[in-house]
Amino acid sequence: AQTVTQSQPEMSVQEAETVTLSCTYDTSENNYYLFWYKQPPSRQMILVIRQEAYKQQNATENRFSVNFQKAAKSFSLKISDSQLGDTAMYFCAFMQIQGAQKLVFGQGTRLTINP
Amino acid sequence: SQTIHQWPATLVQPVGSPLSLECTVEGTSNPNLYWYRQAAGRGLQLLFYSVGIGQISSEVPQNLSASRPQDRQFILSSKKLLLSDSGFYLCAWSRLPGANVLTFGAGSRLTVL
Numbered sequence: 001a002q003t004v005t006q007s008q009p010e011m012s013v014q015e016a017e018t019v020t021l022s023c024t025y026d027t028s029e030n031n032y033y034l035f036w037y038k039q040p041p042s043r044q045m046i047l048v049i050r051q052e053a054y055k056q057q058n059a060t061e062n063r064f065s066v067n068f069q070k071a072a073k074s075f076s077l078k079i080s081d082s083q084l085g086d087t088a089m090y091f092c093a094f095m096q097i098q099g100a101q102k103l104v105f106g107q108g109t110r111l112t113i114n115p
Numbered sequence: 116s117q118t119i120h121q122w123p124a125t126l127v128q129p130v131g132s133p134l135s136l137e138c139t140v141e142g143t144s145n146p147n148l149y150w151y152r153q154a155a156g157r158g159l160q161l162l163f164y165s166v167g168i169g170q171i172s173s174e175v176p177q178n179l180s181a182s183r184p185q186d187r188q189f190i191l192s193s194k195k196l197l198l199s200d201s202g203f204y205l206c207a208w209s210r211l212p213g214a215n216v217l218t219f220g221a222g223s224r225l226t227v228l
Contacts, residue, residue, distance in 0.1 A: 033215045035216075042221075043203060043221075043222050044219065044221055044222070045159075045205060045207075045219035045222075047216060047217075047218075050215070050216065091158060091159065095215055097215075100164060100166070100172065101147060101209060101215065102149070102161055102164055102174075103149075103159075103161070103207075103217050104161070105158040105159040105160075106158055107157060107158040108157070108158050
């Protein structure tokens with residue numbers, strides 16, 4: 001079974017700083033997807049960024065980018081020029097391609113952006 | 116465009132009472148549907164998923180059940196709630212082909228007293 005581990009329960013940075021959230025996963029699959037979801041205080045789950053394992057190029061969405069290291073099974077999220085609205089729980093998630101397409105989540109990192 | 120609705124948003128129920136949480140998706144057909152639970156301060160645990168009407172897969176043994184009476188309707192139920200059923204329940208959907216993105220509803224907060 002796949003597992004996702006987020007080793008940082010909480011992080012806090014100043015506005016405009018850059019912050020990196022860590023995620024590691026365990027799988028025997030070769031092809032899969034990785035995601036970062038954001039859950040603000042409203043508790044709505046919002047997709048931040050997605051990475052296909054077969055793509056070597058790291059995904060980027062505006063201020064959000066990932067560092068995908070397939071051999072190390074590592075998938076970190078970098079937030080540049082952090083904003084107050086980035087304050088949220090961030091969840092790393094894994095989805096296998098074969099079989100049932102289910103998301104397996106990490107325990108989350110609570111990120112606080114301070115003014 | 117596709118939308119997902121989930122209700123009720125909040126629910127306070129006594130131990131031993133029944134439960135029904137409903138989720139519907141609009142603007143698509145034959146979606147994959149999911150129920151997740153989020154305990155306080157923790158990650159999301161997959162409870163059930165469905166790839167079609169009447170097709171339900173359970174991920175963990177528990178006091179809950181799920182049904183899919185219509186293509187875009189997914190219901191989470193319990194006959195007798197336990198204190199441990201308290202939590203935040205999220206419904207999600209994805210669409211084939213290329214169904215690799217789950218879109219979540221706004222969630223239902225259940226408190227069992």
